[in-house]
Amino acid sequence: MEKSTRNQEIQHKVETVTNGNQNHAEIHQLDQEATNTSSHGINGNQHRELVISIKEMAESCLELPPLSSNKCCIYRIPTWLRKLNEEAYTPEVISIGPFHHGNKRLEPMEKLKLKYFHKFLQRVDFNVEILVNTIKLNEESVRSCYAETIKYSSDDFVKLILVDGIFIIEFFYELCLQGPYSVIRENHILLNPISWLAIMLDLKLLENQLPFFALEILFRHARVPICEHPSFNSLAIHTFERINDQKLHQNHEAYEIRHFADLARAFFLPSSRKLPPYRRDPAYADHLYTASQLDEAGVKFKVSSSKCLLDLKFTNGTFEIPCIKLYNSTENTYRNVIALEQCHYYTNNPQFTDYIVLLTFLITTPKDVDLLIRKGIIINGLGSNNAVASFLNNLGTNVPYGINSAYCDLFEDLNAFYENPNHIWKATLKRDYFSTPWRIASTVAAGILLLLTLGQFICSIIQVVKM
Template identity: 50%
Template sequence: MGEYQRATLVTNIISALESLDPLSSPEPCIYKVPDPLRKLKKEAYSPQILSIGPFHHGNEKLQNMEKHKLRYLKEFIERANKNLEDLLPVIEDSEESVRQCYAETISLNRYDFLKMILVDASFIVELFYRNWRGAAAWTSYDKVLLKPWLAATMQRDLMLLENQLPFFIIKKLFDLTFSSQGDLPSFTKLTFEYFKFFNTQKLPPNPEPEPRIMHFVDLLRRFYLPESLPKRTAKKVKHVYSAAQLDGKGLKFMADHSRHCLLDLDLDYKKGVLKIPHITLDDTTEFYARNLMAFEQCHYPNAAYATDYFILLDFLIKSEKDVDLLGRKGIMVNGLGNNDATFINSLATSIVYSTMSTKYYDICIQLKKFYEDPKHGWLASLRRDYFGNPWKAASTTAVVILLILTLIQAVCSIISVHPHH
């Protein structure tokens, strides 16, 4: 290569390097869902009616809500007794911090980006405020738009990984505008109230929870984590027998109503009892499961506790028989209208996990051991064939008693014929 060609190549490479977009942040927390997961079920990660944040901003299918969001901004400004000149500096001061929360470079210019943050954040504050105040806060305009199905879809959209604003910027806007209104709770409390259905452990909305909430998907994950997190292991579990198979070997499945943490399973190997907290399977379950797992894939690859749970559920549920069994045991309420296990079976597809909760790993190993122990096979057959229901148990008991009495009678007869001398 000649000197001129080499110099030209160097110039081209330098130009390419300089044109690279800057890294958005060393520690982003809002991600686009990885393609392998998105391809499995695109609608589980895409908003249906409401765009929040930059990833779906400008989507033509979501434009119907934009006027509603602007109306909320107008009423937010009036309620706060502020003007745009008061509000915009708060957003401007945090622009770079907000941009750094996204794992993708945001192409919106500064004007559009700041407007989007203000409109979306004020909409969320107003929505949560009205939800907290109840019927008295809803306007006639709300009553037209916020039908039950629409309100449920809106809440679902706010739980999508790609549809997030950083929590801190919404809270910052709320604190600026409403901190002087003494009758209002903190924004954290308003958020907990809006998502209270998912807060099965009744976690308290501390004013400054630690670690701080990153966004609503992060909060949702926190709702499901146990108070004490088990250690992780790099050991892998590739197979666990299904619920119906384990039931056939005599394992008892029990609904645990005393525990409010969904992830808190407990196996008593000696008694052959697996306790599982109650869960409802419906479309919402699938959406939050998929988005929680996607978030953990991106942000918590070595602390994927929610992923552990859904992988174990995938192991246990392989067919309609398993769904039916867990339903009869009161563990699972199936709101899908049938016993189709397809969505559970596909949850772990394309999920990459390098570590697993030591507690779940031990449960999986013990379940395999229980199934493969020969004694559980014949004991289960005995229970199933002769003690499967009260009638079988009664007749079996009667037969055993009759045999014992017959045996005693035979022994007595022999003794009477051949008495001892």
């Protein structure tokens, strides 16, 4: 009875404090009373289980990777991005790394992995124990690359890294030495032109990765003597350059590539000497006129000779844009690079995201798409112009932007050009009266007729004055 009464008094005081009727001294006194009550055993054990549960909850965060870990680079796709297109982030034929390992839909390719692992053992006549010990020594570093706790046991995790890593190295060796069609013929039961391309697309998915430094460790033991590549980075870049039919703009020796999704991003980035100015100024990155509006204001669109998508230029009224090739597989690559930048590069110059945001402003309707197709800037492999506009509009959904835009100057210059009335007047005159030879001839004829009529009118006035 005494305990109940005392608790009621404390509760009453708490309610009084909550209503704002106590000063800080009284609040301190109330805290002291609660402490004394607990230390004297009154209700001392009543909430013990709750206290223990709260402490365990706080300590459970120790199992998570360090929030400031420099090694963390492989992430789960955020929900707000995944819900837009689940398939764009999910491997179609093969799992790499722990996130999708064990998926029954991907089991057929596990046989291909084991086949390549067996070929590796035959080729190098190597003691597997050395590989196991090497990965064991680096296990914690590999685990720290993933943005969530990996639940696999140490042995299972090491086995996964070995099988997946050796498969990638051996597969890339064959692609470089024999070419894709020879690889397909040799593995025709599991591989065909479609599944081969699907594997290369799956390797670019953010959730489907092994860290490159782990592959580099395995590469030192798996290297083919006749192979010209001194490192796994070199082998991977060469393979992607052949598949993309494009050279990497970055100096790969100076650019740290963390995994294949990061390598896919590197192919979009300009060389370091062409990097646009980087500043925190969202003022000009919240609005841009569409391509058709800019065209009406006299902006000339021209396909750039640059092979780097992000190398945009606007000088003297001419907007140069590198050719944009859009196919069914493009969305997967674009979405995963954006997801990587949102998770890993958002505070460190997310250039590809800024580029996509610019495109979503520039292209909003099929009319904009048609204009850029006619200029040779867009190659449409998606079908209709509506499909291209829809693709780009959806691509920018739920993507934060404007905090670190690399294109602030470009936004500002294009908007300023459109808002200059002289440019609109000149563009209208040119479009309505001088856009074709027939219109030029008609305009000249009308001008001559106007001059003749004016001359006749003046002559008539002179005659009247003389009379």
